[in-house]
Amino acid sequence: MSNYRRYRIPGGTYFFTVNLLERHSNDLLVRHIDTLREVVKHTRKRWPFHIDAWVVLPDHLHCVWTLPEGDEDNANRWRVIKQAFSKALPATEKRSASRITRGERGIWQRRFWEHMITNEADYAAHIDYCHINPLKHGLVKHVNDWPYSTFHHYVALGLYPSDWSSDSGFLGVDEEWH
Template sequence: MVRYRRSVVPGGTFFFTATLYDRRSSALVEHVEKLRGAFRATRLESPFTIDAIVILPEHLHVIMTLPEDDSDFSGRWKRIKSLFTHRVVASGTPVPHNHRGEFALWQRRFWEHTIRDETDFERCADYIHFNPVKHGLVASPIDWPYSSLHRYVRAGILPADWGGAGEINGKFGERGE
């Protein structure tokens, strides 16, 4: 049996998809402040840079860059998921348990892709920012509130009408692609 091996690139930049266990859930946007808090707390403990992000109802995409001497993105994801789950549970929101008795809010794994170059980075960032349109949540990417596109527009990297027409294709760890 072939065992999957995660990329080990200290200081690398990676594209991730993390998904809730229940694909019908909207917990990520319903509890977006708890998710943001989980990211902030994890970044204080184990620094990383969020280069691009979109938070959708039941999954999120992020491009993350690690410090030069660090390749432990798995530990960061474990911490983000754990903090978010415990904050949601503490708020009184019921979260089911799996057969091991663990909270079953997140899918156990995440999908990752090592960013190879600037073109790959731009392709992945474009995919992230266009994703709410792809999923039919908004007509234009700028209309989705939980996206780093707003930061890109403020910085003058992209225009506010970016992605108003067209389609971005690619396989980025989502079902049905």
């Protein structure tokens, strides 16, 4: 079994990228956005974490989470989210022989990418990255047009203007910075 080394800090803040297995022309995440939201909500009840930023794109997502003090287990949270989302959908996807043998669905890539946030500049850069991503992928002409993002919450808090782009920069880190 592989032994992946991850930088783990109890109560740490992390940036994640999580991909669907089949990314080409796949809109599964936005098509089933309500299911994903419900799964995340239920997961947070049992294994709490603070959502600092989140963007859901058709075939992948990016987010920044802060874990509770003393807790470093983001991998279990992702396992629960991915499994619950997969179980909520009908089994129509293609599966490899190894996935069938392991009893796995063919929805998510097995791993996820994580980055430990190290300081306020790093935090701001990754929050910006989440919010600019729909524009970067050509899904919208203005960041404000993408509905599956915490960008609108940040605008409501006064941290971004509604016409923000990455050129204008993140306006500040609120009191919830950890």
